[in-house]
Amino acid sequence: MWTHYPELLRRPVPRYTSYPTAADFDESVGEDQFRAALDEVAPGTPVSLYVHIPFCEEICWYCGCNTARSNRRSRLEAYLDALHEEIAMVAEHLGGRGQVARIAFGGGSPNAIEPLDFVRLLGDIMVAFHAENPLLSIEIDPRHVSAGWLNVLRAARVRYASMGVQSFDPKVQAAIGRVQPWHHIESLTGSLREAGVQSLNFDLMYGLPHQDRAVLMETLERTIDLSPDRVALFGYAHVPHLIARQRRIDASALPDEKERFEMAEMGHDYLVAHGYQPVGFDHFARPGDPLAIAAQEHRLHRNFQGFTDDSAGHLIGLGASAISQFPGLYAQNAKNAGVYRTAVAAGRFPVERGIVRSAASRRCGALISDILCHGDGALPDDLSPAQTERLEEFEQRGLIRIDAGRIRLDPDALPYARTIAAIFDPLMVHKIGGFSAPV
Amino acid sequence: MDHCATCYVRNRAICSALEVDEVTALGRIGRHHRLVPGQTLIWEGEDSMLVANVIDGVLKLSTSLSDGREQIVGVVYPSDFIGRPFGTRVQHNVTALTDAHVCTFSSSDFERFAREHPELEHKLLERTLGELDRTRRWLLLLGRMTASEKLANFLLDMSERLTPGGSCGNSPADGFDLPFGRQQIADILGLTIETVSRRLNDFKAQKIIAVPSRRRIEILDRTALSDIAANATL
Numbered sequence: 006m007w008t009h010y011p012e013l014l015r016r017p018v019p020r021y022t023s024y025p026t027a028a029d030f031d032e033s034v035g036e037d038q039f040r041a042a043l044d045e046v047a048p049g050t051p052v053s054l055y056v057h058i059p060f061c062e063e064i065c066w067y068c069g070c071n072t073a074r075s076n077r078r079s080r081l082e083a084y085l086d087a088l089h090e091e092i093a094m095v096a097e098h099l100g101g102r103g104q105v106a107r108i109a110f111g112g113g114s115p116n117a118i119e120p121l122d123f124v125r126l127l128g129d130i131m132v133a134f135h136a137e138n139p140l141l142s143i144e145i146d147p148r149h150v151s152a153g154w155l156n157v158l159r160a161a162r163v164r165y166a167s168m169g170v171q172s173f174d175p176k177v178q179a180a181i182g183r184v185q186p187w188h189h190i191e192s193l194t195g196s197l198r199e200a201g202v203q204s205l206n207f208d209l210m211y212g213l214p215h216q217d218r219a220v221l222m223e224t225l226e227r228t229i230d231l232s233p234d235r236v237a238l239f240g241y242a243h244v245p246h247l248i249a250r251q252r253r254i255d256a257s258a259l260p261d262e263k264e265r266f267e268m269a270e271m272g273h274d275y276l277v278a279h280g281y282q283p284v285g286f287d288h289f290a291r292p293g294d295p296l297a298i299a300a301q302e303h304r305l306h307r308n309f310q311g312f313t314d315d316s317a318g319h320l321i322g323l324g325a326s327a328i329s330q331f332p333g334l335y336a337q338n339a340k341n342a343g344v345y346r347t348a349v350a351a352g353r354f355p356v357e358r359g360i361v362r363s364a365a366s367r368r369c370g371a372l373i374s375d376i377l378c379h380g381d382g383a384l385p386d387d388l389s390p391a392q393t394e395r396l397e398e399f400e401q402r403g404l405i406r407i408d409a410g411r412i413r414l415d416p417d418a419l420p421y422a423r424t425i426a427a428i429f430d431p432l433m434v435h436k437i438g439g440f441s442a443p444v
Numbered sequence: 445m446d447h448c449a450t451c452y453v454r455n456r457a458i459c460s461a462l463e464v465d466e467v468t469a470l471g472r473i474g475r476h477h478r479l480v481p482g483q484t485l486i487w488e489g490e491d492s493m494l495v496a497n498v499i500d501g502v503l504k505l506s507t508s509l510s511d512g513r514e515q516i517v518g519v520v521y522p523s524d525f526i527g528r529p530f531g532t533r534v535q536h537n538v539t540a541l542t543d544a545h546v547c548t549f550s551s552s553d554f555e556r557f558a559r560e561h562p563e564l565e566h567k568l569l570e571r572t573l574g575e576l577d578r579t580r581r582w583l584l585l586l587g588r589m590t591a592s593e594k595l596a597n598f599l600l601d602m603s604e605r606l607t608p609g610g611s612c613g614n615s616p617a618d619g620f621d622l623p624f625g626r627q628q629i630a631d632i633l634g635l636t637i638e639t640v641s642r643r644l645n646d647f648k649a650q651k652i653i654a655v656p657s658r659r660r661i662e663i664l665d666r667t668a669l670s671d672i673a674a675n676a677t678l
Contacts, residue, residue, distance in 0.1 A: 121530060121531075121569050121572055124575075125528065128576045131576075135583055137584045157573065160573040
């Protein structure tokens with residue numbers, strides 16, 4: 006059973022989909038560093054690709070992603086042209102070095118583009134990077150999956166799919182601007198299975214307006230009925246001063262911190278009781294799913310898509326705002342689609358921000374990742390008095406054990422995992438705001 | 445003149461989605477071109493002005509690398525569709541490997557027609573998915589296969605695609621004329637001409653194929669050839 010210690014959760018902390026986080030990126034990294042990182046890729050190195058489609062047919066009010074309405078065909082075409090150009094540029098620079106084994110399409114909603122455009126995009130990526138049989142994954146907006154798209158998912162052999170479900174409750178759906186009846190999700194789940202999707206993920210949220218434990222419970226029950234292979238249960242972060250579209254959400258209808266904590270715990274317990282294995286601090290997977298197996302075998306990793314079984318140390322992000330991860334560098338493309346297109350049109354890699362990963366920074370990152378992925382890590386031998394003091398707060402409450410130079414999280418410390426990880430983040434010291442509550 | 449009524453590939457090409465009178469209407473906006481070996485129909489990187497049906501002959505799709513080398517990314521046969529309607533970029537050079545006969549449309553004409561005939565648009569998506577499959581096989585062929593596997597796949601492909609004109613949806617031809625010489629086969633498959641000749645001789649010695657003349661191939665043991673090819677399939 007989880008115990009609520011509000012005093013430990015007071016400080017907002019990063020989600021650590023990378024370390025250093027994107028909030029620490031600055032303009033000291035540009036296309037030169039990106040090019041140098043590509044130059045260092047040795048032949049045969051496993052490389053994963055992430056392709057960002059920053060469009061949605063409708064914009065949901067809660068969403069903090071880099072997206073725009075896909076309502077103008079010309080804007081979409083211009084973006085896709087730039088994306089094709091960027092793919093050709095990156096692939097040409099790699100010149101056959103690197104073996105692309107995985108391609109993930111995210112957004113936004115990749116299915117906001119035409120199925121025909123997607124097939125061409127995929128074909129061009131495969132040819133450009135000599136990727137004859139990549140493992141394909143895609144994020145899907147369930148409200149807009151045409152018959153043509155299902156056909157494409159089948160023929161293109163897309164194996165991993167993730168759907169934004171968030172909540173099945175009609176009142177909650179209306180309050181976040183995302184109406185998608187349960188029956189629709191039910192029939193789409195069947196269609197995706199028929200189309201050959203082997204691992205299907207549902208994104209769910211707690212902490213939404215008009216949501217309490219009873220409302221969340223009903224969504225969980227209906228989720229179990231559809232038996233997705235994976236579930237991610239995220240806490241909604243209400244930061245309208247950072248994300249303007251969230252101003253449409255009625256803040257007075259949001260549950261308080263205590264209720265959020267209890268919802269997170271209830272979700273965790275319910276999913277575990279129904280056969281799901283916890284993966285990291287907010288993912289769950291059926292025991293036979295590759296993600297669950299990776300967690301069992303200590304092969305779990307953290308990247309911009311969350312927890313993953315992808316072990317490639319090189320991730321190349323393509324498209325506006327996409328982030329590339331190299332052993333020694335994080336590099337983020339221009340977020341603004343116009344700036345992105347202009348850079349690509351001029352023959353430049355559209356990298357705008359990033360950070361160099363020093364050896365010390367990589368060590369911090371590895372420990373933070375170990376804590377989040379496995380609840381276990383080797384302590385550095387130069388802990389500061391402040392760090393020791395912070396660790397004691399968790400140790401005294403039985404949330405961690407420190408033994409033989411290792412830190413181990415109690416299974417009931419999951420809601421504190423990010424906060425514990427942040428103790429080892431030297432960049433946290435001078436940070437104020439901008440992050441979300443840990444639960 | 446109504447080319448379409450007598451077209452060899454009308455039952456297999458993208459226009460097979462259409463009714464007879466619709467084919468005639470589409471035919472009216474098409475133009476016929478004959479290409480000689482080495483002639484390029486579409487250049488990489490230019491705005492996509494042209495789409496085409498292959499009626500006869502074999503063409504290669506290629507891209508130019510910055511060091512001047514050429515990378516062949518696919519081979520198209522009769523009844524295949526070339527070009528990208530509803531897209532603004534052409535990614536490949538399209539160049540005839542043999543004498544070829546194509547039926548071309550301006551992209552905008554074709555797009556307008558397809559919008560009025562959803563079954564054609566649907567067929568276009570199907571075709572594009574078919575190309576994706578071909579792309580997979582092509583990449584596998586170039587990247588992973590041994591010389592024997594490459595050659596076996598290529599011979600099977602040709603026997604399926606170079607069926608005698610006028611027929612539709614029929615079984616693969618056991619005998620066909622090679623559309624090009626040993627050197628070109630070597631170039632397409634990324635092999636040397638010596639290797640191509642040696643492997644063809646091996647297949648001959650194993651009674652898998654007969655080679656009655658320089659240009660003629662007869663498949664004697666399709667199962668054996670498929671087994672060799674299948675060693676490397678996905």
